[in-house]
Amino acid sequence: MAVIIDVRNCIQLLRSCSAVAGQQLHQLLLKSGHVPSSLPPSNSLLLMYARCSPLHQHDARRLFDEMPVKNCFSYNSVITSHLNSRDHHAALNIFRSMPERNTFSWNTIITGIVSTGNLDMARSLLIEMPVKDPVACNAVLHRYVRRGQADKAFALLRTVGQCSGADASSPWNDPFVLATIVGACADWMKYDFGRQAHARMVVSKIEQDLVLSCALVNMYCKCGDLDSARYVLNGLTQVDEFSLSALIYGYASCGHLHEAIRLFDRKEEPSIAMWNSLISGCAFACCGNDAFALFARMMRSDVLPDSSTYASILNVCGFSVMVNPGQQIHGCGLKCGAVNDIIVASALIDFYSKCGLWEDACRAFRELRFHDTIVLNSMITVYSNCGQIEEARRIFDMITGKSVISWNSMVVGLSQNGHARDALGLFCEMHRLGLRLDKVAIASALSASSSICSISFGEQIFSLATVLGLQSDHVVASSLIDLYCKCGSLANGCRIFEEIDKPDEVLWNSMLIGYASNGYGHEALELLELMKTKGIKPSERTFIAVLSACCHSGLVKEGLTWFHRMKADFSVSPSAEHYACVTDLLVRAGRLEESVEFIENMPFEADAVSWTTVIGGCKAQGNEAMMQKVAKKLMEMESSHPSFALSYFHVLCCQPIPGPLVGGSAAAKDVNKWLDEIIGGYDSSIREFHGGDDQKLLISLLKILCRHYGKLRSPFRSDPSQEGIAGPEMAVTKLFSSCKSSGAHKGEYGAIVHCMKNIPSENQIQATAKEVQNPLVSGRRKEALQYAQAGQLWGPAYKFALQLGGGG
Structure with a gap:
């Protein structure tokens, strides 16, 4: 005898019941004969199973297969059930078997495939979609942007726009799609594409949308077009705090602090977000004193700093190497508990590492209660910079969800610490796992190849860079030039340099260093003159390369001339490294007394390396008297100098050992006594x-x-x-x-x-x-x-x- 039940009540209950209650209702509907023969209750059951739990995927599929009649809703529900269970192959098979598909069907399968991470399949389905719905399009675009593949997002939108034409329903006319694209343009500095998106908004008459206008202001500010940002902001009927904060940050970060403060003062009681925009903008523009003045003004206004405030001001301290102020901020953060925030802790570690205070950075890391990937990535860099590469590798191995930054940090650390083969091995592992290789990874691998003088391996890496579209990147090209020059293939280095359109200062310096390391002093000086005619201003690193080239080519007169000209003609103050180059230049030329006089007249205390250079010259020329004199100066230096221990040992090695000790005729105590004396x-x-x-x-x-x-x-x-x-x-x-x-x-x-x-x-x-x-x-x-x-x-x-x- 069939059970009599109210089907409408059952359908209502299935919309909000649990999986267990839904299964009980399923049994009642089976006994009453309404399932699977009747479509409405069967569809309600399918939707319930899809909504409740991936564990009931098989129940949904069994019911679907038993249904004699199905409609689009039935197919969409079972597709959703398979997607929730991460079984996108089964979902795609059912989608392909649908007799007819509606927009919801396409949106369901595309958004579901996107959630599994298979963007290539999702993109193919979107291209295949008869009418490009903005929901599906935005799902794919947003995931591309989140993955850092903005170029693929832009290319896809162009393709979709061509397919849709001037259709009013085109994704190009959807505010959510445009907001995603404009946000990507802001993050990736794609100014031209952002302007195209803005033009599309004007044509579609959706420019006044508040969300889009805020995104446009943010994009123009980040790309440096403050006039356009101000134009968009003035067109708003209601100026929201986000847009105003974005414009304040834009003016401050571009160095227009007075205009930023004028906008800031438009608010009687500015929020902490606006304070943070102003302070972080000053930090970005390297206006450390202004940032501290604003921070003090904020504290006087009884506005409590938050984690973003502390992070911004610590970034200022790190960039400007302001140790004492940074330590004071650390103290304030300890008092209010801000250092327990992962953002502040990461900024604190970065501050100490930029100031070279590795132990303090490690201590700040150890005091953290928990770590995230960002902090662990920072510690890989910290340990690598202080030579503790084993500890850096331990941190790398303990990261469960390694990001591309994690891999890049470890590759860079290994390469910088003389573990070139390990760095290349890790790079190959990245490639094998299919991880996204960016310019940092490519440049680090090329640097590692140059360390072991492997042109063949380096050229394979550059071929990979070409496939990835990175062959014209200046960082990658600079590393390749460095590889060729270190391996003695200067002609290939010159060829790469000449193929680059509008080389920047980094590339010019790489080529200068290449000439210097290969002993082409005159060619380096000619390149410097060419660099000046191209309008590229020489920097500190440029003159280090020039002085090194003169040093290795014996061009004493030219080297001294450029040393004096760098301050007089280019406003570049000589650093300790420049003085070291000139010292080496004089020593190699045999002008030992002049080199000693040059060191003694430095505007700062000479380091142990400079004196050791002179000692090496004395030893090469057999000038024992001068060597003893310089050795005594070295021994009188402060013992805390980083390079003192090895330099002092080098001096001891240069000391003449008494004759009786040579040949083994004396006792060991004579050696000990001599050293102690x-x-x-x-x-x-x-x-x-x-x-x-x-x-x-x-x-x-x-x-x-x-x-x-x-x-x-x-x-x-x-x-x-x-x-x-x-x-x-x-x-x-x-x-x-x-x-x-x-x-x-x-x-x-x-x-x-x-x-x-x-x-x-x-x-x-x-x-x-x-x-x-x-x-x-x-x-x-x-x-x-x-x-x-x-x-x-x-x-x-x-x-x-x-x-x-x-x-x-």
């Missing part, structure tokens, strides 16, 4: 230097070398004078680890570089010690050396021993 003969700063851990390790290594290759005694006997160090072998391990973490691998000490790239484990050191000790004591020095070199430790050290005067 050298150190003790100078000021207290050197004694403090001697007391530091890194300095102890350096001196310990020097003693080990003298003992080992001076045939004085076994190099593996513990040194009681080094407290806290188990033995010489441990001293060497700690030394290299310390040098590596402090960035010493960037120095010019080839043997240390080699050792740091091949640091053996502690067990390997001990095993090597045992193998070397017996043949060494027995006088079998060649055999001992073979064992030592196999252990990857004492072979490089042997080079130092030869410099010290030890036998081989």
Whole structure:
């Protein structure tokens, strides 16, 4: 006997019931015979299953297959059910089997495919759609923009516009589509396309739409057309706060602070959003003092700063390297708890890293309660910049949803820290996974290729860049020029440079550096003159390249001339790097006394590198008296200088060792005594230097070398004078680890570089010690050396021993 129920009530209940209640109603409708024979209750059940849960996809599909009669609503509901279950293949198959499709059917399948991330399929369906509905079009465009593929969004809109023609229902005439496109134009600085969109609004008479007008003001401000932004704003019957804030930011970021403040003062009680627009605009325009003045005015107005305010003012401090003000802002953020905000924390880490305060950046990171991808990406850069590449890799590996920025940061970090092959391996992994390769990834991979002098690999990467449409990008072209020039293929570098239309300063500098590194000084100077005629103003980096070219080509007169002209003719104040180039220029020319006088007359204290350059020149010319004089100046410097430890070790290596020590006739204590006398003969700063851990390790290594290759005694006997160090072998391990973490691998000490790239484990050191000790004591020095070199430790050290005067 059939169950009698009220079908209308059941349909009403199915619109809002749970999945469990819906299944119970499904059973009642089955028993009553209304399902699947009757279309209205069957469609209501399909819609209920599609709405409630992806777990009921099979129930919906079974009911759909049992229905003798179906309409568009039936198909649309089961398509939605499959899409909610991420089964877009089944959804597409049902869509293809529809006898007829309406606009809702097309919108359902296209928006559903977009939600799965398959934009290529969604785009194909949109092109196939008979009448391009704005809903489907905006879904695809919006996802392209969110993925950072704005160019594809613009190209798709052009195609859709051509298909729709002048139809009033064209997506070109839809305010939501236009808002998406105008927003993309603002984010990606596509001014011309934004103007086209504005013209379309005027033709369609939808210009006065408030949302679109706000988007237009924002787009024009970001693209720097403030007059057009002001024109749109004046045309609004009601000026909203977003549009006014956008225009204020636009004027402030372009340096028109007075006009920005005039607009700002139109509001009697400006909101925090308007304050933030004004302050962040000043930050963007590098007006640090103005930003701080506005921040102080805001505080006096009893307006409490929010996370955006703190982030903007910290960005000012970081860009201008204003350490004390930034630390004060950090203190304010701690008091009010703002540093717990992930945006403020990210800005704080960025501030400390830009100021070179790596430990403070790491401390700020450790104090965070939780991390997001943006902060973790920042820490990859921080750890990479301070040489802790292993820690950077650990952070990279712990990111679950790695963005393109995560991959790029790690590739850049590996490349900058001498791990070129690892960087290229990671780049290849990005390509294998189908990740979007942008100009940062391409440029970093090209830089890594230049580090290992692999033109073939670099050219493959550039071919990939050509496929991606990045071959004309100035950053990519600059990296390719650098690759060719470093590999000695200057002609190819020149060819790439000449193929670039309107090269910018970066490309000119890359070409100048290429000439300099290959010893083409005259050509570099000719290129500089050409650069000036093209209207490109030389920068600090330009003159570093020019001075380096003169240095490597022996053009002393020309180098000194350009050094003086850079300040007089181009208002470029010489930095420490420029002075270092001139010092090197004079030293290479054999003008040692002039180089010393030049260093002493610097407007700031010379660093250890400058004095070490002179020492190298003295050694090359055999000028022992001058070398001792300069070495004493170096030893009198403050020991806190970053490059002091290795420079001081280099000085010790240059010191003449007493004759009796060479050849192995003296005891080890004579070596220790001699070194201690050298150190003790100078000021207290050197004694403090001697007391530091890194300095102890350096001196310990020097003693080990003298003992080992001076045939004085076994190099593996513990040194009681080094407290806290188990033995010489441990001293060497700690030394290299310390040098590596402090960035010493960037120095010019080839043997240390080699050792740091091949640091053996502690067990390997001990095993090597045992193998070397017996043949060494027995006088079998060649055999001992073979064992030592196999252990990857004492072979490089042997080079130092030869410099010290030890036998081989």
